[in-house]
Amino acid sequence: MSTSNLAAQFQADFDPNSQEFSLAGVIRPHSADEIATSLSMLREAIDNVRGVLYINVKRLVQMNNTAFHAFARVLLDACRVRSDLRFVVVTSSVVGWTERMFGHLNRIEPQVTVEVYDSKFYPGQSFVENTSFIPILRTQTKMTWRHERTILPRHGMRPGMAMADICCGIGDFALLVRKEFQPGRIVALDHSRASLAYARDVAAGFGIADIEYTYGDASEMLLEDNQFDFVTCRHSLQIFNQPDVLLKELYRICKPGGRVYITNEKNSHCLGEPRSKSIQWTYNEVAKLFSHFEMDVELGPKSRRYLADAGFDDILVESFMVTNLDGDPQDFADVITAWENVYAGEMAVKRGDPPEFIERFRQGFRDHIFAALHPKGYAGWPIWAASGRKPL
């Protein structure tokens, strides 16, 4: 009866190269016998490693006490006979109870320690999760929405759909989609606690309670497979150092026949007249600066390849240009000011750039603003919107 169901719900693996034993999924056996194979795999792993064995429980969604005790038993017994080994349990801050539960083992045997992998897991994290990013997100969405509200239906957005906005930032896009398209369900996930707090505040201010804002890692989500008709991930594949991993997760949570919609930039293609040279120089430097922190803000035109490699079909790609003529030119200028503050004011400083560089770098942003506000000027920011269908 339950054994086969149980086996389908979880995976245990050992990778000898990385000396990593991993448990994922839902492990709720009636007795330890039902997980005997995984327990022997752990014992064997212990016999075959030197120095450190990593126990990866990042994707462990549920584990009952019966299973916890059984795995703990193997580890604690091993500690007693193998003083040469250390055990590092790698947990996620998203599934908070794993940190608590496995943390107890350290109280019993100091050889077992717990590491929370997502406290520092991608190079650009400290900038992007910081509150200083909020003005960027706020000003950007205001500009992009004018275009996306007409683009989204072409990519399959329809009322009543179950949708997820992954890497939702401050949640403004989710609010706008909710108003315009009335989805049946909206989950909005991000790993920035600051942005989520902001998002919840804004929603509460509008008396909106049906957007499910959730803290999570987009590359290791708690969300179940095949749940959403429409999955969006905007301006975010480009700032995570492993966009393919993220895309795989978007694919996983999307229903067969559903679509994943992504937007990305090619920052070096931002443009403006007059003062085009200075502007162009700065945005070329923006691309280099991001790539220093392993973020690819040139990803836009690569969307088609990424979607194809991830297994999507019926891929649609289009580009649009946000410009100073879209509405009030000051809105465009506000985006650029927000960029200048973080890119020149924080990221370049962090990279250790000399003041002369930073000054020239800033000048390009100022010139872009100049172009945007100039009575005969033109300023643009190109974006690629792409989507693919998860095959049936």
Next chain:
Amino acid sequence: MNLAEKEPVEAAFEPLLQFEMEMGAFLSDWQHCDQVSSFMARMISHNRTDPVRHSNFFSSALNELLEVSFRGGSPDGQIGCAVYRQGAKERVKLTFPCPPGQRQFYREAVSKTRRGNAYARYLDAISTDLAPSRDVVLLELAINFDADIRLEESDPPSITLVVDLPLEGIVS
């Protein structure tokens, strides 16, 4: 505590969801614990600050309680599970038929969760026992989920575990 003090506190818990099943049917498949806990968790968490993670935590705790009743329950009668909310707390009331010989066991198990040495006992159980006994599972709920556990014996032969879970505070 006298009744006058107790009543208003109870009244503040708002009922969210209730589930009942013949105990015999419940005991026919171990997967019921997983299925019921996942379903109820999802239903009651939708309007929590972080519904996905609240549901994950709540399901963990509720599943352990259901497993306790599965392992200790007798097939005659009903199992009932009701969830209430008061502010940041959920209250689970789990009622199941309990053989007379087991009542004392539950009384002791519950009172152990309130003693000062609960954590030491829990660590001791992890480091020495082969499998967790039902009283260790209750200890674990008190320790990992900050659960406050009581027993109600108002309607023999059933007993009711009343478990307050302040998960909203832990999750967000």
